[in-house]
Amino acid sequence: MLKIYRILFLFLLGCLFGWKGKATVKEALVDLGMENVKVAVQAGGVCIAYEDNVYRGTYRGLFEVIRTLLDEPDIADENIQLAVLENGIPQIRVSLDREFVSAYRQGRLSLAAVMKGLAISYDTDEVMKALKGTKAVNRSAGKVDLVLYPQVRLQNSWLDKIYGAVLDIAPAVEIGLWKGASFTGQVIFPVWNNLVGEMDYIRAGMLVVRQEIRLPKNVFATLSVGNFNQDRIGVDLNLLYHTNSDRWAFGLSGGLTGASTFYGGRWEVTQWRRVNGSVLVRYNEPYYNLRFDLSAHRYIYGDYGVRGDCSRHFGEITVGLFAMYSEGEVNGGFHFAIPLPRKKRSKHRAVRVRLPEYFDWQYEAQSGPRYTSRRLGRSYETRPDENRNRTYYNPDFIKDNLVILAEQSK
Numbered sequence: 001m002l003k004i005y006r007i008l009f010l011f012l013l014g015c016l017f018g019w020k021g022k023a024t025v026k027e028a029l030v031d032l033g034m035e036n037v038k039v040a041v042q043a044g045g046v047c048i049a050y051e052d053n054v055y056r057g058t059y060r061g062l063f064e065v066i067r068t069l070l071d072e073p074d075i076a077d078e079n080i081q082l083a084v085l086e087n088g089i090p091q092i093r094v095s096l097d098r099e100f101v102s103a104y105r106q107g108r109l110s111l112a113a114v115m116k117g118l119a120i121s122y123d124t125d126e127v128m129k130a131l132k133g134t135k136a137v138n139r140s141a142g143k144v145d146l147v148l149y150p151q152v153r154l155q156n157s158w159l160d161k162i163y164g165a166v167l168d169i170a171p172a173v174e175i176g177l178w179k180g181a182s183f184t185g186q187v188i189f190p191v192w193n194n195l196v197g198e199m200d201y202i203r204a205g206m207l208v209v210r211q212e213i214r215l216p217k218n219v220f221a222t223l224s225v226g227n228f229n230q231d232r233i234g235v236d237l238n239l240l241y242h243t244n245s246d247r248w249a250f251g252l253s254g255g256l257t258g259a260s261t262f263y264g265g266r267w268e269v270t271q272w273r274r275v276n277g278s279v280l281v282r283y284n285e286p287y288y289n290l291r292f293d294l295s296a297h298r299y300i301y302g303d304y305g306v307r308g309d310c311s312r313h314f315g316e317i318t319v320g321l322f323a324m325y326s327e328g329e330v331n332g333g334f335h336f337a338i339p340l341p342r343k344k345r346s347k348h349r350a351v352r353v354r355l356p357e358y359f360d361w362q363y364e365a366q367s368g369p370r371y372t373s374r375r376l377g378r379s380y381e382t383r384p385d386e387n388r389n390r391t392y393y394n395p396d397f398i399k400d401n402l403v404i405l406a407e408q409s410k
Contacts, residue, residue: 025075026137028068034061035140036085038131045079045098047130051088051140056343056357057316058084058393059401062094066118066402067111067409069096070104077102083127084393088140088179089214090124091393112406120395122218122242144351145174149205149384151188152361155372166193170205172384180212184226186384198262205229206384218242224382232300232380233260234272240280246394251280257300257380276300276379286396289313291320291388300378303327307377311335311388313397315404316358318388326376335362337387360387 025048029037033054040047048069052061062084069075080101082094100117103109109117151168172186186205193199208226215221222238234257242249254277258270280295293309305326311318316339323332337360346352 025069025072028072029065030138032061032064032068034065035138035143036088036136037138038134038136040131040134042130045081046075047081047083047127049083049085049090049127049131049136051085053140053143053145054345056339056345057389058391059398060343060405062398063115063402063405066094066096066115070101070111070114075101077105081127081130083124083131086391087176087182087212089212089220090128091122091391092395092398093121093124093127095119095121110406111409112403115399115402115406118399118402120399121244122246122393122395123244124214125216140176141178142350143176146351146353147172147174147356147385148354149186149356150359154363164193164195166195166199167191168199170384172206177209180214182210184208184210184383201262201265203262204260204267206382208382210382218244222382226382227260228257228380228382229384230300230378230380231259231261232257232274233269234258234274236380236382246284246396247286249280249282249284251278251282251295253278253280255380274300274302278379284394284396286394289394289397289400291394297326297377297379299326299376300380301375303374303376305377309335313389313392313394315401316389318392320388322362324377327374329366329371329374329376331364331366331371331377333362333364335388336360337389339389356385358385358387358389360389 025039026037029050034050035053036049036051038049050065055061055064065082069080078098080096083090084092084094096118100109100114104114149170149172151170153166155164168188168190170186170188172184175183177183184206186207188203188205190199204227206227206229208224208228210222210224212222218241220240224236227233234255236255238253240249240251256272257274258272260269276298278295278297280293283292289312291311295307297305297307299305303326305324307322307324309320309322311320318337320335322335337358340355340357340359345354
């Protein structure tokens with residue numbers, strides 16, 4: 001009888017400490033500013049999900065989370081499984097074996113060596129299954145970001161001037177609604193331009209409701225409805241599949257849109273009759289962090305073409321070249337995305353005023369009168385911060401930069 005009581009006492013004691021540790025881990029991550037935090041303790045270790053809306057990029061927040069967990073005394077030397085979320089949707093899984101945790105705490109491994117031992121993959125199904133039914137703390141739904149987007153445009157499609165230039169400020173209210181859903185409302189304020197037309201007026205920018213979901217086997221789907229850029233209004237559906245290592249990715253997209261323009265200060269829209277779509281094949285080369293995209297398009301105005309992109313990621317800077325062919329015309333140019341201050345944003349305010357994480361821009365070599373008048377190669381974006389850095393969760397890229405941050409923190 002005494003033996004039974006002893007077993008029950010040890011069981012209750014274990015449950016007590018298990019729940020204490022679970023609560024402490026959540027509190028530590030919330031103190032970092034992480035949102036939608038979930039923690040589940042299992043026999044094989046601890047499973048954690050979190051969303052980072054504080055640190056810039058896809059790896060700075062992850063670095064702080066891993067370092068915090070390694071220094072957290074209420075986590076035993078056990079396996080740690082992390083699911084990194086974006087708008088409530090799991091993006092990647094990060095696994096750390098108990099041997100690395102124990103060796104780091106005993107001083108036998110450096111932080112950089114621990115980062116090299118991480119296993120990172122797009123396969124999050126098992127982690128999210130373990131976290132199913134777990135209540136999230138510090139939810140992101142309802143929180144508001146006021147983002148001040150700068151807009152710069154150059155175009156050389158006139159005979160009477162070398163370049164047409166446009167400089168605008170386009171603040172946007174971005175609100176998380178529910179899991180995977182968000183609203184963006186943007187107004188464009190003209191600052192300076194040497195053109196005529198809608199660029200002289202205060203006008204609507206992105207007015208978009210988005211719903212993102214993750215399907216089994218690394219398939220991501222996004223449905224966007226609203227007012228996009230390139231004077232389009234309508235609906236857009238995007239599907240993207242990643243292999244576990246993200247060495248390869250394949251995508252499909254399609255849209256049904258109408259015109260959305262400002263003439264004489266009046267907002268005019270047309271019926272949604274234009275059909276566009278694309279097919280994408282992507283390859284990520286891990287050694288130089290190169291990304292190759294090859295895509296076939298039916299563009300907004302019915303022309304068909306192909307486009308090839310080569311982008312290289314230098315930490316938080318991405319630069320790339322592209323070439324495209326449509327209806328007998330060749331075009332090309334370069335694009336880039338560079339980080340804007342700050343590396344870390346406020347974590348406790350319900351309404352945060354900030355700059356976008358990155359400034360991105362694309363230059364087309366050929367946009368002369370004939371190319372422009374035929375409106376070739378036109379496509380749109382469905383969010384104001386769409387660029388090649390914002391959601392770059394490539395496992396090799398993230399691990400490389402985690403190691404660099406660990407070495408810099410010595």
